Amino acid sequence: MIARSTTICLALLALSLPAVTPAADARPAGLAPSDQLFTTIAALDTAVFDAFNHCSLPGQLQRHASYFAPDVEFYHDNGGVTWTREEMLARTEQNVCGHFRRELVAGSLQVFPIKDFGAIEQGVHRFCQFDTGKCDGIANFVVVWRHQGDTWQITRVLSYGHQALE
Numbered sequence: 001m002i003a004r005s006t007t008i009c010l011a012l013l014a015l016s017l018p019a020v021t022p023a024a025d026a027r028p029a030g031l032a033p034s035d036q037l038f039t040t041i042a043a044l045d046t047a048v049f050d051a052f053n054h055c056s057l058p059g060q061l062q063r064h065a066s067y068f069a070p071d072v073e074f075y076h077d078n079g080g081v082t083w084t085r086e087e088m089l090a091r092t093e094q095n096v097c098g099h100f101r102r103e104l105v106a107g108s109l110q111v112f113p114i115k116d117f118g119a120i121e122q123g124v125h126r127f128c129q130f131d132t133g134k135c136d137g138i139a140n141f142v143v144v145w146r147h148q149g150d151t152w153q154i155t156r157v158l159s160y161g162h163q164a165l166e
Helices: 002-016 036-053 060-065 085-095
Strands: 068-076 080-082 100-104 110-114 118-129 135-148 151-164
Touching (some): 036 060, 036 100, 036 110, 036 118, 036 151, 060 085, 068 085, 118 151
Antiparallel strands (some): 068 080, 110 118, 135 151
């Protein structure tokens, strides 16, 4: 009941706020690529997806898993929601490993700090089939990273807007 009341209150609040119309080319300004946090998150993105792209090789799926919190929430517009690292990895092993790789679209990565928590990473990625070498899909993504001590872990993922590339 509390969640429903909160949702109703947020909807009413949204109705009372003035509409904001951004410029057609407006895009939130993330950190500059020269910023240390941007560099860190970009390196983590590369490492996570290097393991993802090679997850059919021994040890790579486990390496990929190490970047995710045990209670990670993964929202995929076509595949649905997974609520745990184990469930997400089972789907990755079944649907990804040996089938396709993920590539970050150059220039699409943005990083935003989250005070006293970590960072938000967003961008666009494409998917390329191993059997044909053809990149035939593209989607948006958002990753929430938690920073504790020297460790960065993914706590939430949104992968959405999947569409075929022509």
